[in-house]
Amino acid sequence: MDVTSLGFRTDLALLTASGSTVEDRGTHLVVRTPANPTYYWGNFILLAEPPVPGGEREVVGAFRTEFPEAGHVSIGIDHPDLTPESRAAFEAAGLVVDVASVLTASELRAPREVEAEVRPLQSESDWESRARLSVAIEERDDEESHLRFARGRNVQEQALIEAGRGTRFGVLVDDEVVSTAAVFTTEDGVARFQSVETHMGHRRKGLAAAAVHAAGRYALEHLGARTLVIVADDDGEAIGIYRRLGFADTERQLMLERRQGTRASLDG
Template sequence: MHVNSLGFRTDLALLTASGSVVEDRGTHLVVRSPDNPSYFWGNFILLAQPPVPGGEREVVAAFHTEFPLADHVSIGIDTADLTDEARSAFEAAGLTVDVAVVLTASSLRPPQEVGAEVRALEGDEDWEARARLSRELYPETSEESFMTFARRKNTQERRLVDAGRGARFGAFVDGRLVSTAGIFVTEEGVARFQSVETHPEHRRQGLAAAVTHVAGQHGLDHLLQGAGVRTLVIVADTDGEAIGVYRRLGFTDSERQLMMEKRSGEWASMGGS
């Protein structure tokens, strides 16, 4: 199956490079992250096209067949077009439909200066701080469940770092990690941001812009087989604060990315992981 979406194409490139498995079924892909089964968008189905009318529940059933032990349902479609009837049918099947914005940039405008040290994460202590920062964003989940997920996600990302594909950067205030962003090469000339996160007590202080800018500049300067990165890719919710930050840095809208999900139990409050 050929993937047209820049958002999903870069997602898949990073997932496979960090240990996930993609199975091509012709009409759809099945993406698995065996080492992290609670990583919602590391374990999902990507459809080439929306299902025929009335086929929405069959798609959800197919997910459960592929992932019988999953506490979630994650389904992407390689098109941003979904009829009102199809949206209603997926919602009736219990899924939340989200159309995110994929933004791109070939250069970045500098943000305002901030009173923080911005640098790459370097060792186990830094990466553990990253996991704990993520935990602060989802306090409704249990400590054990979330930290298991976050540490496994760190392990996947550190494989990308070790392979020379990029780095994760953090903004440190008084030695404490309060904002972070990852940037990794996905294909020649393209680098994708991953998980831009800021502690709730440190938002609206320019930290997300600062760490995104430093990560982006690293991406633009990063080399892959002698070819410099020319395009930065980042994905944002249409109605969140982050998209304004990215646009002020110089990112422009490129396409829409269609994702649907259902989360159960303590994971029900989580989004975007």
């Protein structure tokens, strides 16, 4: 299966580079992250095309067959066009349909100055602070399992950093990470942002813009990136931040999921 979506193509590149597996079934891909089974978008299926009318529940069933122990459902579709009837059928099956914007930039505008330290995460305490931030902004039914998930995601990113593919920047206040953004190379000249997160108590202070800008400049100046890729929900605060930094809408990315009592963070 050839993946045409820039959003999913860069997702898959980073997942496989950090230890996930991808099984090609012809009509769809099965993506697994055995080391982090509660990582929703590390354990999902990606369809080449939307299902035929009436096939939506069959798709959900296919996910259940592939991931019988999962407490979530995550299904991507490589083409963003979904008929109103298909959307309604997926929603009737209990899924939230999210069509996000994939934005790109070749250079960035400088954001306003912030009164906080902006630097790459380095120590184990930095990374543990980042894990606590993830738990604080994205609620799940089981906080301890979410902390395990966040720590597992840290391990995956640290592997990418050790491979020289990028880094994660943090904005620190009183030695705690209150905003963060990562960027990693996915193919020649392309770098993808990952998980832009800001603590609820520190929003609207320019911190997310500072983190994204620092990570983006690092990619352009040190990773040989010519195109920066970031993904955002249309109705969230993040997309406005990215556009003000110089990102422009490039395509759409279709994702369907059933979560367990979560509040979405700013994802890149």
